[in-house]
Amino acid sequence: MSAAVAERAPGTLRWSSLVPYAVLALWTLPIIVLYVWLFYSSFFPRIEGFRPIGGFTFDNWRFLWDPQSVPQMRNRPAILPLTLNTFIFAATTSAVGLLISSMAGYAFSRLRFKGRRLMLGGVLLLHSFPSVTLLIALFIVLRTLGLYDKFVGVILVQTAFALPFGIWIMKGFFDNVPWDLEMSALVDGAGRFRTWLRIMLPLVKPGLLALAVLLFVEGWNQFLLPFVFMPSGSQQTLSTLVKGILGEGRFVDYGLLTAVGLYYIAPVLILFVLAQDQLMRIYAGGVKG
Amino acid sequence: MSVRVVLEHLTKKFGEVSAVDDLELEMHAGEFVALLGPSGCGKTTTLLMVAGIYRPTSGAITFGDRRVEHLHPKDRGIGMVFQSYALYPHMTVAENIAFPLELRRSIPKAERDRRVREAAALVRVDALLDRRPAQLSGGQQQRVALARALVKRPDILLLDEPLSNLDARLRHEMRGEIKRLQKEIGITSIFVTHDQLEALTMADRVAVMRDGRLQAYATPAELYARPTNRFVAEFIGSPPMNFLDAEVAAKNGSFVARAGELEIPLVRRPAREAPEATVGIRPEHLELGAPGEGDASAEVYIVEPMGREQIVDVQVGGHRLRAIAPPGFRAQIGDRVGLRFAPERIHLFDRASGERIA
Numbered sequence: 001m002s003a004a005v006a007e008r009a010p011g012t013l014r015w016s017s018l019v020p021y022a023v024l025a026l027w028t029l030p031i032i033v034l035y036v037w038l039f040y041s042s043f044f045p046r047i048e049g050f051r052p053i054g055g056f057t058f059d060n061w062r063f064l065w066d067p068q069s070v071p072q073m074r075n076r077p078a079i080l081p082l083t084l085n086t087f088i089f090a091a092t093t094s095a096v097g098l099l100i101s102s103m104a105g106y107a108f109s110r111l112r113f114k115g116r117r118l119m120l121g122g123v124l125l126l127h128s129f130p131s132v133t134l135l136i137a138l139f140i141v142l143r144t145l146g147l148y149d150k151f152v153g154v155i156l157v158q159t160a161f162a163l164p165f166g167i168w169i170m171k172g173f174f175d176n177v178p179w180d181l182e183m184s185a186l187v188d189g190a191g192r193f194r195t196w197l198r199i200m201l202p203l204v205k206p207g208l209l210a211l212a213v214l215l216f217v218e219g220w221n222q223f224l225l226p227f228v229f230m231p232s233g234s235q236q237t238l239s240t241l242v243k244g245i246l247g248e249g250r251f252v253d254y255g256l257l258t259a260v261g262l263y264y265i266a267p268v269l270i271l272f273v274l275a276q277d278q279l280m281r282i283y284a285g286g287v288k289g
Numbered sequence: 290m291s292v293r294v295v296l297e298h299l300t301k302k303f304g305e306v307s308a309v310d311d312l313e314l315e316m317h318a319g320e321f322v323a324l325l326g327p328s329g330c331g332k333t334t335t336l337l338m339v340a341g342i343y344r345p346t347s348g349a350i351t352f353g354d355r356r357v358e359h360l361h362p363k364d365r366g367i368g369m370v371f372q373s374y375a376l377y378p379h380m381t382v383a384e385n386i387a388f389p390l391e392l393r394r395s396i397p398k399a400e401r402d403r404r405v406r407e408a409a410a411l412v413r414v415d416a417l418l419d420r421r422p423a424q425l426s427g428g429q430q431q432r433v434a435l436a437r438a439l440v441k442r443p444d445i446l447l448l449d450e451p452l453s454n455l456d457a458r459l460r461h462e463m464r465g466e467i468k469r470l471q472k473e474i475g476i477t478s479i480f481v482t483h484d485q486l487e488a489l490t491m492a493d494r495v496a497v498m499r500d501g502r503l504q505a506y507a508t509p510a511e512l513y514a515r516p517t518n519r520f521v522a523e524f525i526g527s528p529p530m531n532f533l534d535a536e537v538a539a540k541n542g543s544f545v546a547r548a549g550e551l552e553i554p555l556v557r558r559p560a561r562e563a564p565e566a567t568v569g570i571r572p573e574h575l576e577l578g579a580p581g582e583g584d585a586s587a588e589v590y591i592v593e594p595m596g597r598e599q600i601v602d603v604q605v606g607g608h609r610l611r612a613i614a615p616p617g618f619r620a621q622i623g624d625r626v627g628l629r630f631a632p633e634r635i636h637l638f639d640r641a642s643g644e645r646i647a
Contacts, residue, residue: 183342184375188389189363189441198388202379 090219105170173207299348323492368438582627
């Protein structure tokens, strides 16, 4: 059996090996159909089921150059500031999350301190904690700190939610770096901080890259936190615009919705395509407890 | 440059287990000392305490006239080569070697570059400075690790199983090279090994350890000629020493060791009365001759030709003994041969404690 597999010339397919492909294709078909639908319905005035009504048009995309003609955008910042806000939100939470995760992950992986096991347990617990249940408590905390309805406040909350996952992932990557390298750096004269910066960080670079992408995407996709904790500000993000289009006015303009939606997810899709090798490693890179 | 190293009452406990127990060792300036023992004997733990990576549970470590057991590794003036070489994979060879210097602000860039090239030339990797560790062979990685350990001109060089990741031919080559380098620089060096051949061939003195305790500390020649106890006798020498349980008895004003019908003449009087003894004799001190010659008659059990010599196992009175015979010696399995013990080379150990008694 295994000999037969080995003998098969590369590139040729057997009928039996088509079965998994067929199953996978069927399985992913609904998602693919959705993306296709999203794409082409953004270029027609109306869609009934899968049938376009009216001719090909760029009209749905006019929010890019003429936002005043779109009623849902009249009380909001223009599309460029909105995009920039979303970018700042995603990039900041990703950068801060990355910094803290890589430091805490190193500490959990390498240092033996009091309460380490307890804190690791806490990290895992928080990772599986549904954030919605914390909304009211967070609201009180942000109000007390004077950070409610402020960009900084939402960034802090988003980063905090991202940390348990980030710390756990980074700990796994640090766990895989041989002790010898660290001992060697210590003997060579480096302190803990320099060892972390010059030896350990470069060696977990695949993990850092993957985590950076994931945290960025999480920030980009985040809707609930900006929506709840930044209701009035000029610093709204794209996700709240999508919600606005869905929820304001008498009827939902699906053409507009698909165009804005496509605009909103395009960076994420591009990022995933570019970084998929790195992202695979987060799951293949080994996460040890 | 090179300093004396003294370990006093050095102890390391992991929980309840003593990895190193009350170790006393003193190394002269410029001496090359091997820590030898089976895995789990505490030799690497000892080395890591000297390096400053493990903190001793108790005891003192002195370099020259400095007490160092409380010092951080970077303040001890040591260079170390790890078993895995521990080269930094993301740095070039030059960056690897320069790393210890990079941490010293007082050394200007030009001086640093000069010393990196000097260290690289010393171990002949100066042509590889732009490569990365993954592009090097095991032997080359080993050399780079040596250069990195030596570049900051440490007082003491530590080597953890430096040869165990090399293939046999390269191991032999590096054995000689490390020894030559150590003598050339004259740096006090400690290396850890489980291979008695490495310890004997490279070190000025060998500390044999077992279960965290020092068993013997002597020159290779002394360890070979007068092992302090049965464990050391068994561990040093290849093929290993033969052991026979025997009774020591007086005979004609002299002493003999009786093991069944075997009677082995003793030239040295046992240090104390110990009728229950173990006789040790190395294969190279057991002479095979024609049937009827020598002290006993034996039957050939197996012959293993090794080229330069032959290893011959013989059976005598229910015991199996191993002997080394010259290449010209001809015998088949089942042949009768004569057996002669070299009486001045017989070792006698107390059977209960294993201590040497003659």
